[in-house]
Amino acid sequence: xxxxxxxxxxxxxxxxxxxxxxxxxxxxxxxxxxxxxxxxxxxxxxxxxxxxxxxxxxxxxxxxxxxxxxxxxxx
Numbered sequence: 544x545x546x547x548x549x550x551x552x553x554x555x556x557x558x559x560x561x562x563x564x565x566x567x568x569x570x571x572x573x574x575x576x577x578x579x580x581x582x583x584x585x586x587x588x589x590x591x592x593x594x595x596x597x598x599x600x601x602x603x604x605x606x607x608x609x610x611x612x613x614x615x616x617x618x
Contacts, residue, residue: 555601558598560596566603585606586607587602
């Protein structure tokens with residue numbers, strides 16, 4: 544992780560499970576299932592005390608871009 548990545552994580556927005564689920568169109572239970580999968584799946588997350596889990600929008604954006612498929616790439 545670079546210094547720019549560190550700054551982005553500190554300065555950007557953190558999303559609750561329900562907020563992220565709504566943004567990407569999945570049920571919150573899907574995200575919870577991804578955490579407990581071995582190995583864990585889905586975008587990077589941070590488990591905090593009290594059962595709180597947060598996702599940083601920077602990580603979510605990178606995760607989505609890594610999975611993006613453009614049909615013209617196969618042409």
